[in-house]
Amino acid sequence: MSVTERRRTSARRESLLGDQPGAFASARFVRITSMKARRVVDMIRGLPVEDALALLQFAPQAASETVYKVLESAVANAETTEGLDTSALVVSAARVDEGPTMKRWRPRAQGRATRINKRTSHITLVVQPAEVVEKKGRTA
DSSP: OOGGGOSOOOHHHHHHTTTSSOEEEEEEEESSOHHHHHHHHHHHTTSBHHHHHHHHHTOOSTHHHHHHHHHHHHHHHIIIIIOOOGGGEEEEEEEEEEOOOEEEEEEOGGGOEEEEEEOOEEEEEEEEEHHHHHHHHHHO
């Protein structure tokens, strides 16, 4: 199904892709800090999907497993909903937003307590065909 055949588009899809072909996936409330997840996401932005998956599979960072799953989901979405060829896909946009922070308390000496912030993040990946990304890069 092409983008023009769609009846309704969500506001989220409109903000990420506009009227371009492609798909996205997101993982919300992931228990990893945004800064650590951004290190991993910055490595794969702009890469072809096969290269990005191979890089994530062997990356030593803890966030790479979650980002790998989100990328696989985005590729599956592109394949099933949009009917796009997997081998021609590129990670066109990747972002990590900060989620809510869980506040916990740790007992310390002399009756004091210190706060521990357990941070969460929202990871969003967008995959598009390579020719669309190249065309967008030339016009910008």
